Amino acid sequence: MRLDRTLVVAKKTLRSLRHDRRTVAFVVLVPLLMIALFGYTFGGELKDVKVSIVDLDQGVLGNSLGKAISNDLANSSTLMIMEHYGPGQANASKADAAIGQVKDGKVWAAVVFEEGFSASVLEAIFNMTHGLPVEQAPIKVYLDSSNPNIAQAVSQEVQAAMQRVLVNQYHLVSPIVLDSEQVYGKGAEFIDFFAPGVMGLAAMMVTFMLSIVSFVHERSSFTLERVLTSPISEGEFVAGYALAFGLVGLAQSLVILTTAVLLFDVRIVGSPILVLLVIFLLAVGMQGLGFLLSSRAKSEFQAIQFLPLVLFPSILLAGVFWPLEAVPALLRPISNFIPLTYAVDACRSIMIRGWGIEKVWPSMLILTLFAAAMLALSAYGLKKRG
Amino acid sequence: MDDDGPVIETKGLRKEFPGLVAVDSLDLRVARGTLYGLIGPNGSGKTTAIKVIVGLMRASAGEARVLGERVPLRTNRHRLGYMPQDIAIYPDLTVRENLEFFAGLYSIPKPRIGSRTEEVLKVVDLLDRKDGLVSQLSGGMRHRVSLACALVHDPEVLFLDEPTVGIDPELRVGFWRFFQDLKSKGKTIVLTTHYMDEAVRCDVVGMMRGGRLIAEGTPSSLMTQTGRGNLEDAFLEFAGRVVA
Known part of the structure; x- marks a missing residue:
């Protein structure tokens, strides 16, 4: 050679x-x-995902968890709130309209807080602290999952907003914390x-x-x-x-x-x-x-x-x-x-x-x-x- | 190798392809300093014979020797030059770069490459186009570059497969003059052609048909043997005898 x-x-x-x-x-x-x-x-992160919120939550003693979570969501840079119907404006037909927006492809998700949402959450917290059976309070999210990335991002945002509000208002923190250290x-x-x-x-x-x-x-x-x-x-x-x-x-x-x-x-x-x-x-x-x-x-x-x-x-x-x-x-x-x-x-x-x-x-x-x-x-x- | 021995010799050379015997029982002896023409119609086995002799194809039977060494060559490859039928040069290189590449393959020392390139370009009359891309040259010029590439390492034995196909008459005359010139310098040239009229300029002509050598000799002896006035008629006469 x-x-x-x-x-x-x-x-x-x-x-x-x-x-x-x-x-x-x-x-x-x-x-x-x-x-x-x-x-x-x-490389870009998701931004301005269009979402509508229908908040039917009546709150308890003037304190509405639905409102708190909605406000938290409104501050998220991932989401862009297209329609926000707060208590007083919101009703069942507005919820249907928001779901219609999802169906028409105008928004990726409609987040709906039911009338008794705050009451249900407080009841669940009471039962939890008193060792009684707990029924979890739902936040209804109507998702267009045709794009899994977007659907997952919306779910994560709602989840995170929920956690933050619980911590801020009721000091409810999880007894377990993930303590991860990045080796690489x-x-x-x-x-x-x-x-x-x-x-x-x-x-x-x-x-x-x-x-x-x-x-x-x-x-x-x-x-x-x-x-x-x-x-x-x-x-x-x-x-x-x-x-x-x-x-x-x-x-x-x-x-x-x-x-x-x-x-x-x-x-x-x-x-x-x-x-x-x-x-x-x-x-x-x-x-x-x-x-x-x-x-x-x-x-x-x-x-x-x-x-x-x-x-x-x-x-x-x-x-x-x-x-x-x-x-x-x-x-x-x-x-x-x-x-x-x-x-x-x-x-x-x-x-x-x-x-x-x-x-x-x-x-x-x-x-x-x-x-x-x-x-x-x-x-x-x-x-x-x- | 003995200087008096044949430069090229084949014995019972045979090349088969599935369903076809391209070269059959070919016995050739070409002496040093000979201009040897293999002539015959398309498909008569000329190109295949050359390809087997230069080592591009393996013989199915028989053997070939070049400069005393059995083919495929190991030690004598640098003494052999080959110009394929197609213009086998790189269109996306300049004329000079093509020549430098082929000179490099023969390990010509760097300082010598420049002067050698100039020499062969002068011979093929392309000095003024040396920095032009081959793709921008005319067909005739590319033929000349192809010939120059076969000569750049100053080989002793040259195999030229249909060197004059597709070139204009003026250039063809120039090429033949050049072949004669090389021969006079002691080079051995084997070329193929299907133009019978130009084969008359060869020292020895081998006539091929159906893969076999049907006649061999000087052009004049072949014409004398058949009593014909030109090689084409002589070829037809020999071909007729074979069929008969």
């Missing part, structure tokens, strides 16, 4: 890219667009979780695509044949391409890391160099896979058809946007065969947990083995002449 010939192939590949401005734009802008879009859409990821936001995932995904997608298209072109234009009559070995040729696309993957990761840090304040607790190394290994492996699959495609058009086959399982099952624990048990074994799973896990551990190579080496070893296997198979595939 001679390094000079490997470098010649790498140089040629990078030069080809340099002359193709659209591809350069693709390589740089795709990851930029991905991190920016994902960052702004996924103190102050981490959702974008900190998925930035490493998007980085791996972008590197994987672009290197795989460039590789498969480049090799189909090498074959269909017979440049590969010509190259193989020269003294270069199959291994040197494949390694040259791997080096070039590995560097492309690195460049992309730098774009993503910089954007994530500057735009979204993503923190990198561990070593950025180690993160880049992980991405390099992933890019080399995906380049090899692209090479192998390219031998099954007769044209660039056929080659592109492999993209969704490789991309979708990686997006869905590699833990990019949701944890592997959320992947159904039946599909989880597939996750173990997706290289991106290990790259994302390693990058996340380095960036959020601050882990070093002494802890992420198993993932890196798997990525190295994957890359080595892909390169060896590619070189073997070239050697096997018809």
